[in-house]
Amino acid sequence: MTLAPQTDLAPAAADVILSARDIAVQFGGLRAVDGVSLDVRRGEVVGVIGPNGAGKTTFFQVLSGFVRASAGEVRFLGDPITNLPPEAICRRGLTRTFQIVEVFPSLTVRETLTAAALVHQPMAAARRVAEETAALVRLKDKLDLTCRQLTLPDQKALEIGKAVATRPQMILLDEVMAGLRPSEAEEVVALIRRLRDGGITFLVVEHLMEVIMSISDRVVVIGAGRKIAEGPPDEVVRNPKVVEIYLGEEFELA
Numbered sequence: 001m002t003l004a005p006q007t008d009l010a011p012a013a014a015d016v017i018l019s020a021r022d023i024a025v026q027f028g029g030l031r032a033v034d035g036v037s038l039d040v041r042r043g044e045v046v047g048v049i050g051p052n053g054a055g056k057t058t059f060f061q062v063l064s065g066f067v068r069a070s071a072g073e074v075r076f077l078g079d080p081i082t083n084l085p086p087e088a089i090c091r092r093g094l095t096r097t098f099q100i101v102e103v104f105p106s107l108t109v110r111e112t113l114t115a116a117a118l119v120h121q122p123m124a125a126a127r128r129v130a131e132e133t134a135a136l137v138r139l140k141d142k143l144d145l146t147c148r149q150l151t152l153p154d155q156k157a158l159e160i161g162k163a164v165a166t167r168p169q170m171i172l173l174d175e176v177m178a179g180l181r182p183s184e185a186e187e188v189v190a191l192i193r194r195l196r197d198g199g200i201t202f203l204v205v206e207h208l209m210e211v212i213m214s215i216s217d218r219v220v221v222i223g224a225g226r227k228i229a230e231g232p233p234d235e236v237v238r239n240p241k242v243v244e245i246y247l248g249e250e251f252e253l254a
């Protein structure tokens with residue numbers, strides 16, 4: 001018997017950490033997500049792009065348990081997690097960040113990270129995890145500042161830190177670079193690379209095309225609720241269907 005060669009786009013089942021099959025979400029008369037399937041391999045950074053309103057955030061919400069799928073199945077580490085509550089999904093090692101940084105302005109960095117770490121640990125251990133996480137996301141010197149005292153890039157690092165403190169195997173990053181200048185975005189990209197090198201898998205929704213192209217091993221394009229293309233970044237930017245939905249403009253960057 002000969003084995004079929006493994007291509008980049010056909011991950012070996014054993015490597016797949018997250019698998020979504022035929023996910024659909026119906027909001028009244030609107031099919032916001034319309035049969036999207038996706039496999040993510042352990043250690044990959046997969047970028048998700050698409051025009052405004054394409055369904056990217058809604059798809060993320062399904063993966064993380066914040067929106068119920070009307071149809072389809074999500075598996076994480078081989079186990080079905082479809083429509084489980086967000087805390088249950090997080091405890092299994094799949095967590096997310098929010099598009100709008102969700103920090104309590106009057107809490108300190110230490111308190112925020114400790115609260116996130118309490119998902120898995122008792123208080124004493126959570127405090128240690130908070131300090132380790134602060135070091136990882138380069139906020140160690142700012143542990144006792146309140147969130148409102150942080151710069152925007154530091155708030156973004158904290159938003160990612162909150163996810164890291166839950167000790168995830170995989171993080172869903174939802175437009176974490178929004179509002180950052182290019183040099184600031186580069187710092188966040190460096191952080192994502194460090195965390196990936198430390199073993200965390202990422203699915204990243206991002207509008208900044210340079211960012212997606214530079215950090216993604218693979219890019220998935222969603223348009224009007226459907227997956228319209230998938231592949232290595234340099235192939236995806238040349239895909240005529242992708243150029244068409246963006247009218248070509250954004251891809252002059254590539």
Ligand SMILES: Nc1ncnc2c1ncn2[C@@H]1O[C@H](COP(=O)(O)OP(=O)(O)OP(=O)(O)O)[C@@H](O)[C@H]1O
Nearest residue numbers: 027028030032050051052053054055056057058059
């Ligand atoms: N809770 C909701 N109830 C009804 N419609 C919704 C809800 N959430 C999103 N939608 C609609 O679903 C569609 C997909 O929205 P979604 O936010 O997933 O797109 P997106 O690709 O993330 O867009 P953006 O890039 O602007 O964030 C849009 O038409 C949006 O208005």
